[in-house]
Structures are given as C-alpha cells and as structure tokens.
Amino acid sequence: MEKNLNNDKKIIDLTYLIGLSKGDNGFVKKMITVFLEETPKEVDVLEESVNQTDYEVIKASAHKLKSTIPFIGLDKIIGKEVNEIESLARENSGIENIRASFKKIKESFELASAELEAFMLNN
C-alpha cells in the first residue's frame, strides 16, 4: 500500500510522511493540506525578498523553507539551492546566484504542488 501511495512521483517523495503515519492516511493528507496552505506563502515571501535584495528576509525565509521541504522529500531536489541561498544571504552577497537558485526552487514547488494536489484527489 505504501508503494502505491508513493508511485509515479517525480518531485515529491512521501516516504517520510507515510512511514511516520503508520498507515494513518488521514494524517498524511492533513499534513499535505497544511503544506499546500503554508508553503506558497513562504515561497511568496522569499520571492519578494529576492526581488528586493533584502538579505535579512531572504536568510530567514530560506531557513524556514529548509525545515519544511523534507516533509515531502523536496530536500533531495532543492535542498542544495535552499542551503546556498541561506548561506549567501548570511554573507549579504551573491544576489545573482540567489536569483538563479530561487528560480529552480519556485519551479520545483510548482511541480510539487501539482503532484500533491493530484495525490489528494486520488487518495
């Protein structure tokens, strides 16, 4: 059953959530609902701060994303970029690299959200 739940996912990996849920599919869906509600706001804050080159907010918001992405296995896809953004912002530098990494982060979030929505419909 766990394998079925986790099939055909290109970006997301629900192994961690499903493992912790001990078969409580309602919990997995609840966590995904919270993820879909909360993370777009976090990505928006990061985007705004990247557009404004506000290193303080970039740093804080990348840090927050870092603890959110492992829930759906997204750390394997964009963990490196999120870490890079946080490190660069801590040094108040590298806005061009931050922009490039953010582009990948945003694209991955969009794909992940679509996959999560499909998962919610199918389970």
Add this chain to the structure above:
Amino acid sequence: MKETSNIKENIGKIKVLIVEDNVLNQKMASFLLKGLGFNNDVCVNGKVALDKIKTTNYDVVLMDVQMPEMDGYEATRQIRNELKLHMPIIATIGNTSEEEIKKCLANGMTDVISKPLKGDELYAMINKHLFPENVSENVNGSELD
C-alpha cells in the same frame, strides 16, 4: 509522575510543550507525541511558551531555536534564570552542526534533537532525560518507530 521510574507506566501523565512556529513541524511533533502516548500542548514562539510555562507544569519542553518575537535561546535563558525551572528542554534543530549544538547547550538547553523528528528518537530522548536511571527503555522505544 516521577514516583516510579518507568516511562511506560507514566507516559500518559507526561506533559510536553512544543514550541515551534512552523505549522508543519507543530503538527508533526504533536502527532508523534500523541501516537507515543504523551500529552502535549503547542505554542508558536518563546514568548507564548513562557506564559504557558508560568501556568502549567510541563515535564519536557521541545524548543525550536529560530522563532519570531522570542527565539528559543532567549526563552530557555528566561526559563532557567528567571523562572528557575529545570525541566529538560530539548532543542529541535534542522542544523546539527557542532557550533549550533554548543550554542543550545550554552543557553541552558538540556539536549538537542534533529528535525524532521522521528518517533523512536523522540521517545528515547524524553526517556533519557526523565528516567535517566532506566535508559534501557530506549530499546523498547525503538519498536515505536
């Protein structure tokens, strides 16, 4: 709850306060603790945690470090220095670098646990600090993974 030194017999009486601003992390910690049998309350930053700790006896605090309004380091310092409380405060951290661990311990935290949390690690950590004389219980805790 410390009359007998056995986590299994006391688990339902153990109250854990989760201090965490990230909603996903809050829900995860609460779900894991509930599944293991612990009681828990949730609050969103150090400031609210201090208010709750003033009115409720918590046996263990799970403390995030970076939070708005009041971070986990400051909240821990106040719990130790002003409220004079000595319950285990476990820092929940994403970055488990030596520097971060040292910083947590220097601010009065008892131990650190890495995020994302896992049930068996959480159980072992709480057991280790509430029932240090009975740490072999950790082995039993692992079945709750």
